[in-house]
Amino acid sequence: MALHGDAAMxxxxxxxxxxxxxxxxxxxxxxxxxxxxxxxxxxxxxxxRSASPRYLVVYEVDSVAVAxxxxxxxxxxxxxxxxxxxxxxxxxxxxxxxxVVASRGYGLGQAALSLRFSPDAARQGEARDWLxxxxxxxxxxxxxxxxxxxxxxxxxxxxxxxxxxxxxDAQLPWVLLATAYDADALDPTxxxxxxxxxxxxxxxxxxxxxxTYSLSYTVTAEEVARTPPNPLKTPLEET
Numbered sequence: 001m002a003l004h005g006d007a008a009m010x011x012x013x014x015x016x017x018x019x020x021x022x023x024x025x026x027x028x029x030x031x032x033x034x035x036x037x038x039x040x041x042x043x044x045x046x047x048x049r050s051a052s053p054r055y056l057v058v059y060e061v062d063s064v065a066v067a068x069x070x071x072x073x074x075x076x077x078x079x080x081x082x083x084x085x086x087x088x089x090x091x092x093x094x095x096x097x098x099x100v101v102a103s104r105g106y107g108l109g110q111a112a113l114s115l116r117f118s119p120d121a122a123r124q125g126e127a128r129d130w131l132x133x134x135x136x137x138x139x140x141x142x143x144x145x146x147x148x149x150x151x152x153x154x155x156x157x158x159x160x161x162x163x164x165x166x167x168x169d170a171q172l173p174w175v176l177l178a179t180a181y182d183a184d185a186l187d188p189t190x191x192x193x194x195x196x197x198x199x200x201x202x203x204x205x206x207x208x209x210x211x212t213y214s215l216s217y218t219v220t221a222e223e224v225a226r227t228p229p230n231p232l233k234t235p236l237e238e239t
Contacts, residue, residue, distance in 0.1 A: 002106040004041035004220070005062040008151060010172055012094040012116075014053040025086050026057075027217055028230050033083075034059060035224040037075060039066035044218040046112055049183070051211020053092050056114060058177070064154040067097045076160035085235040087165035096172025098151035102132030105140030105147030108218065111183035113190055115176040116209040123203025128152065130202040131176060135193050139178050144185025148178035186212050 015022045023045075031043045039062045046056040066072055079087065094116075119127035131150050139148040153172050163169055176194075180186050190210065199205070 002103060002147060003100055003149060004060040005039075005100075007061050007064045007066070007097060007099050007154070009059040009061060009067070009097045010095070010151070010175060010177075011055070011057040012053045012092075012114075013055050013057075014091040015055065016089045016091055019054075022086060022089070023216070025082055029080065029082055029232070030086075031217070031219055032224050032227070032229045033075060033080075035219060035221045036229070037066070037069070037071045039063065039069060039072070040221055042218065042220045044108070045216040046213035047216045049111065049212040049214050051114065051213055052209075053094070056112070056211075056213050061097070064097045064099055067154065067157040073158070073160060076162045079162050079165070080232055081234045082232070083162065084165055087162050090166045093166060093169045094172055095169040096156060097154045098172065098175060099154060101128055101150050101152045102136055103147070103149035104136040105145065107146045107179075108215070109146035109179035109181040110215045111180045111186055112213040112215070113176075113178040113180070113186045114209075114211050114213060115190075115194060116173050117176070117199075117204050118173045118206050120203045120205060127174075127203040135176075138193055139189055142185060142189055144180050144182030145189060146179045146181050148176070151175040151177065183212070183214070 026045060034040055035043055040059055041062060042060040044058045046058070048054045128150070136148045136150060139145055152174055156171050159168070178186070178189070194210070199208070
């Protein structure tokens with residue numbers, strides 16, 4: 001999966017209340033704000049097809065150093081009124097930065113497969129090598145699949161004002177993320193290449209969360225740089 005950088009931030013979460021309001025806020029205000037921060041390259045919002053939580057958001061960044069950059073932390077510690085109100089409605093947040101340790105294929109398909117897992121501590125290298133050199137190439141070569149990548153978690157980002165509003169985030173584990181231009185290719189690909197027994201034989205035997213998602217919205221930093229931000233709104237204006 002030829003991402004736009006060498007790292008990514010992933011967020012999995014549910015939203016309490018009006019889903020359309022969340023999606024409007026995320027598109028109208030939040031993505032433009034985040035992609036105006038140096039180091040952010042592309043943002044993509046996905047909605048669950050067969051998964052939990054409902055939302056998966058992926059921000060592609062140039063490195064995990066973005067997590068502690070002054071510009072990023074300044075935004076997190078000074079949320080807009082609409083962002084602060086939205087933070088109170090987020091539930092079950094799993095969030096973190098990851099390094100892209102392997103990728104195959106290119107482009108972004110309309111559907112995504114997500115596998116969250118934690119390799120056995122003593123066999124992380126084995127799991128990384130097997131997934132990167134065998135599983136990802138096999139995925140990318142399958143009809144209907146566009147791209148696949150393996151993401152290894154970085155240390156948790158610091159607590160900020162935004163996180164304190166919504167509550168402490170759960171730490172992001174390892175993630176295998178694949179996208180497909182044919183959504184029907186995801187389930188057989190997962191069944192054949194991510195069999196639980198085969199995973200266990202390569203050091204991945206702990207709890208795993210598997211799900212599929214549909215593309216909702218995506219935008220790049222280059223597009224944002226050519227577009228002025230929308231006028232800020234308050235939550236009251238959105239009721």
